[in-house]
Amino acid sequence: MKLHRLVSATPVLATCALLVGLFAFGAISYPNFASAAVVRNLLVDNAFLVVAAVGMTFVIISGGIDLSVGAAMAFSATLAAALIEAGGVHPLAAAAVVLAAGLAFGLVQGVLIAVLDVPPFMVTLAGMFLARGAAFAVHPQSRGITHPFVATTLNETLAMHLPLGARGVTIPPTVVVMLLVLIGAWVLLRHARFGRAVYAVGDDACAARLMGLAVRRVKVGVYTLCGLTSAVAGLLFALYQQSGDPASCKGMELDVIAAVIIGGTLLRGGAGSVIGTFAGVMILGLIQTIISFQGDLSSWWTRIVAGGLVLVFLLLHQGIGVVARRVGRTADRQG
Amino acid sequence: MTREGGLLLEAEGLAVRFGSVRALDGVSLTVRAGEVQALLGENGAGKSTLIKCLSGVVRPTGGRMVLCGRRIEPRSPHEAERIGIATVFQEVGLIPRLSVAENICLGREPGRRWLRGLVDWRAVRSRARAAMDRLGLGGLDVDRELGTCSVAVQQMVAIARALDVRARVLILDEPTSSLDRDECARLLGVIGHLRAQEMGIVFISHFLDQVEAIADRVTVLRDGKLVGSFEAAGLTRAKLVSLMVGREFEMPTGKRETTGERGAGSLLSLRAFGRSGMIEGVDADVGAGEVVGLAGLLGSGRSETARLVFGAETATRGTMTFGGEASRFTTPRQAIARGIGMLPENRKEQGIFPSLSVVENLVVSLRAKDGAFSRLAFGSQVALAEEFVRQLGIKTADVHAKISELSGGNQQKVLLARWFAMRPVLLILDEPTRGIDVAAKADVLRAVDRLRGEGTAVLFISSELEEVTRVCGRVVVLRDRRSVAHLEGSDITEASVLAAVARTA
Numbered sequence A: 001m002k003l004h005r006l007v008s009a010t011p012v013l014a015t016c017a018l019l020v021g022l023f024a025f026g027a028i029s030y031p032n033f034a035s036a037a038v039v040r041n042l043l044v045d046n047a048f049l050v051v052a053a054v055g056m057t058f059v060i061i062s063g064g065i066d067l068s069v070g071a072a073m074a075f076s077a078t079l080a081a082a083l084i085e086a087g088g089v090h091p092l093a094a095a096a097v098v099l100a101a102g103l104a105f106g107l108v109q110g111v112l113i114a115v116l117d118v119p120p121f122m123v124t125l126a127g128m129f130l131a132r133g134a135a136f137a138v139h140p141q142s143r144g145i146t147h148p149f150v151a152t153t154l155n156e157t158l159a160m161h162l163p164l165g166a167r168g169v170t171i172p173p174t175v176v177v178m179l180l181v182l183i184g185a186w187v188l189l190r191h192a193r194f195g196r197a198v199y200a201v202g203d204d205a206c207a208a209r210l211m212g213l214a215v216r217r218v219k220v221g222v223y224t225l226c227g228l229t230s231a232v233a234g235l236l237f238a239l240y241q242q243s244g245d246p247a248s249c250k251g252m253e254l255d256v257i258a259a260v261i262i263g264g265t266l267l268r269g270g271a272g273s274v275i276g277t278f279a280g281v282m283i284l285g286l287i288q289t290i291i292s293f294q295g296d297l298s299s300w301w302t303r304i305v306a307g308g309l310v311l312v313f314l315l316l317h318q319g320i321g322v323v324a325r326r327v328g329r330t331a332d333r334q335g
Numbered sequence B: 001m002t003r004e005g006g007l008l009l010e011a012e013g014l015a016v017r018f019g020s021v022r023a024l025d026g027v028s029l030t031v032r033a034g035e036v037q038a039l040l041g042e043n044g045a046g047k048s049t050l051i052k053c054l055s056g057v058v059r060p061t062g063g064r065m066v067l068c069g070r071r072i073e074p075r076s077p078h079e080a081e082r083i084g085i086a087t088v089f090q091e092v093g094l095i096p097r098l099s100v101a102e103n104i105c106l107g108r109e110p111g112r113r114w115l116r117g118l119v120d121w122r123a124v125r126s127r128a129r130a131a132m133d134r135l136g137l138g139g140l141d142v143d144r145e146l147g148t149c150s151v152a153v154q155q156m157v158a159i160a161r162a163l164d165v166r167a168r169v170l171i172l173d174e175p176t177s178s179l180d181r182d183e184c185a186r187l188l189g190v191i192g193h194l195r196a197q198e199m200g201i202v203f204i205s206h207f208l209d210q211v212e213a214i215a216d217r218v219t220v221l222r223d224g225k226l227v228g229s230f231e232a233a234g235l236t237r238a239k240l241v242s243l244m245v246g247r248e249f250e251m252p253t254g255k256r257e258t259t260g261e262r263g264a265g266s267l268l269s270l271r272a273f274g275r276s277g278m279i280e281g282v283d284a285d286v287g288a289g290e291v292v293g294l295a296g297l298l299g300s301g302r303s304e305t306a307r308l309v310f311g312a313e314t315a316t317r318g319t320m321t322f323g324g325e326a327s328r329f330t331t332p333r334q335a336i337a338r339g340i341g342m343l344p345e346n347r348k349e350q351g352i353f354p355s356l357s358v359v360e361n362l363v364v365s366l367r368a369k370d371g372a373f374s375r376l377a378f379g380s381q382v383a384l385a386e387e388f389v390r391q392l393g394i395k396t397a398d399v400h401a402k403i404s405e406l407s408g409g410n411q412q413k414v415l416l417a418r419w420f421a422m423r424p425v426l427l428i429l430d431e432p433t434r435g436i437d438v439a440a441k442a443d444v445l446r447a448v449d450r451l452r453g454e455g456t457a458v459l460f461i462s463s464e465l466e467e468v469t470r471v472c473g474r475v476v477v478l479r480d481r482r483s484v485a486h487l488e489g490s491d492i493t494e495a496s497v498l499a500a501v502a503r504t505a
Helices: A002-029 A036-063 A069-086 A091-114 A122-140 A148-157 A173-191 A193-202 A205-212 A215-241 A252-262 A274-294 A300-334 B047-052 B077-083 B102-105 B121-134 B151-166 B181-196 B208-212 B237-245 B302-310 B331-335 B358-370 B377-393 B406-420 B438-452 B467-470 B496-502
Strands: A160-162 A169-171 B009-018 B020-030 B036-040 B062-068 B070-072 B086-089 B169-173 B200-204 B217-222 B227-229 B268-275 B278-285 B291-295 B318-320 B342-345 B426-429 B458-463 B475-481 B482-488
Touching: A002 A274, A002 A300, A036 A069, A036 A169, A036 A173, A036 A193, A036 A215, A036 A252, A036 A274, A069 A091, A069 A122, A069 A205, A069 A215, A069 A252, A091 A122, A091 A148, A148 A215, A148 B467, A160 B020, A169 B302, A173 A193, A173 A215, A173 A274, A173 B406, A193 A205, A193 A215, A205 A215, A252 A274, A252 A300, A274 A300, B009 B047, B009 B377, B020 B036, B020 B047, B020 B062, B020 B200, B036 B047, B036 B121, B036 B181, B036 B208, B047 B169, B047 B200, B077 B086, B086 B151, B086 B200, B102 B406, B121 B151, B151 B181, B169 B458, B181 B200, B181 B208, B208 B237, B217 B237, B227 B237, B227 B268, B227 B342, B237 B438, B268 B302, B278 B302, B278 B318, B278 B342, B278 B458, B278 B475, B291 B302, B291 B496, B302 B331, B302 B342, B302 B426, B302 B458, B331 B342, B358 B377, B377 B406, B377 B438, B406 B426, B438 B458, B467 B496, B475 B496, B482 B496
Parallel strands: B020 B227, B036 B200, B036 B217, B086 B169, B169 B200, B278 B482, B291 B458, B291 B475, B342 B426, B426 B458
Antiparallel strands: A160 A169, B009 B020, B009 B062, B062 B070, B217 B227, B268 B278, B268 B318, B475 B482
8 A cells, every 4th residue: 555655756756866866966076065055055046936836836736837927026026126116115015015916916817717717828928928018117127126124134134044064054034935935835735625626626627626626716726826926936036136127037937837847746737746846946956056066067058957857757757657557556456 | 125215305397408408307206215226218318317406417497306305406516415415427526646535525624623724634534434434445545546546446435425425315327337247246235235324325327237136116217208116126127128218129139140251261360469468368260240259357358459459559479360461550550551440448538529510520530541631522421420320320410410419329329430431341349338228239239230241340349248149259258368268159148158257277
């Protein structure tokens, strides 16, 4: 009995094994690689990606896709910068406005997809153009954020100093937010009725409806959630860059989708986890780190390796799924 | 076996109209506690519509339903379940990637006391175990992923889910259509178990032997009307069938006549044919104008043999001679190019195009054969389709009707006609009569016989031995993925096939 449970967890295990393997490879190949600073940078540089990928994980498990994530992030960052710098709004109030906007944006997309039954690809493609255009409408250029609350309070006072390594490491609040989002999403997906319904809808929407689940509400829910995480990710990105740029985050939704797939979530829905997604983002980040340590490789190699990984993982997960089910059924017939 | 339990459910004069069609016309039904009631009728008789009324999927346009003395008007399966009518629909609608326990509780999971939105897994498990226990299947690991369970187990889980709410009436729509003999016996055992718990059970099946085995009462519908409700004890099979079809009835026989030659001159000949891990070795010969049956239990290798011949999977062992040449197909395309057709086991996967008309569904494979751009005059398409509609007795308003408006049995006939229209040299039929009613079965068997008369070789697979013995001129019996016996002519009886299956090596 334990066998097929292990088998269904294999995609995530494979992803985690790859993450560990990559780190070990870096540690062996380069001096100074295995340090607290490298891990810290990995988390800091990818916090916004992880948050965006968490929302995408919900969407993909439900059998959908959201192409608007990158544009929504850019819009959120631009709006936050404009409110704080031009509008004189306190950063916390600005963040609340941005989160509300992200939520509303996701909600509208979700309603169009679930109630009017428009394919998610088309709705979120339209959403992507709208959000990108809206970002430029808010402010056509990049704008630095110099508000003291952001520059000083958030990035310095609230940062945590951990006595790790020779000089210790500083963990900015973005990483804490990322961890909170991860934990919240894990509980929601794994242990909440909403999360279980997301899996059911993604696996077989017809069956889910016959079983009495509110399929439409679940779908609206995942897109709303993804709009919200995009807004959070946009805020983290603004904080990380200390600016809001309407031209930023172009194509980031595709990086996010790649990370989710590498993390073991099935593109056709019904399976996946946020732990895997986290590992997926970290794998992409590690590849980038390794290439920068190598020094003589162009950064395009990151893309080439990422492309190969997505392909390999798609094949791997497909294979594992088929084998697992066959093994289980055979055992059943004999047992 | 007659039981006089208390009256549970009473439906009176139910009527349903779809447009101008009367799908149900004044049908009454009573269900008593501790009783298994079989609901019988041909495809399109109104069985499905009746249970859809009871389970709240369809709202009747007339009549009334009373459950335990209270008038009910269920508006959704959900509401019906809540008031005590649970239904397991034909296509098991569960979520394969979630665990057995979650499938039983999904949508009504017990929540944690301090936060209702969070699932209390321990409660979920114990509720699932209790539900499986009620079916006498307490030993199953409820944490298993449902998709890794056999179809029979999945079926039991669907029933367990239906029972999880306090159901007093359980409706089962063809629960046995995808189960093999042992699994059926197990399911019938479960039904008996539930009957002993004073539940009222409505059971739809096309398998008359199952009806005889389990039903206390039989209700027969025909053309949307009630024919009658009878005590099962005094009912013969012949009487039942004539009630269902509304006329005296006889199954066709054609096995004794064989127009083709056999043995050395046969069209298809398999010798120690197989594939490692799939089929050990099968010997068989099929001549032109001959129907050869592949018999055996589920899992004995019948469908797998068919798939190997058709090139859906590539053989690695033995030899296959087709039309005098040694052949080994690696794709179905190659087999089709040589004039082989196959109707696979699973109707859902074999390419009904639901939004196309009967004609279009019929000519689609002719297009594949002659090329997508070859011209097939519209008039001749229609003539062809009308010819088959007549030959096979396909019940449809006209040939331009959407195929999805046809009943399951009639859709199956259209699929058969699709292959007939290709005029194949060899036609492989894998369970061509599964899930269709007696009259449709007879039509299909008659059509197979006609095809044989025209010189087509047919490889016929069916779980129903009765059909095999009626239609086949020769039978190859499979056991444990190899051929173990060859029967011919009058030697073919249900007993002789079963004896060959049961004989120990």
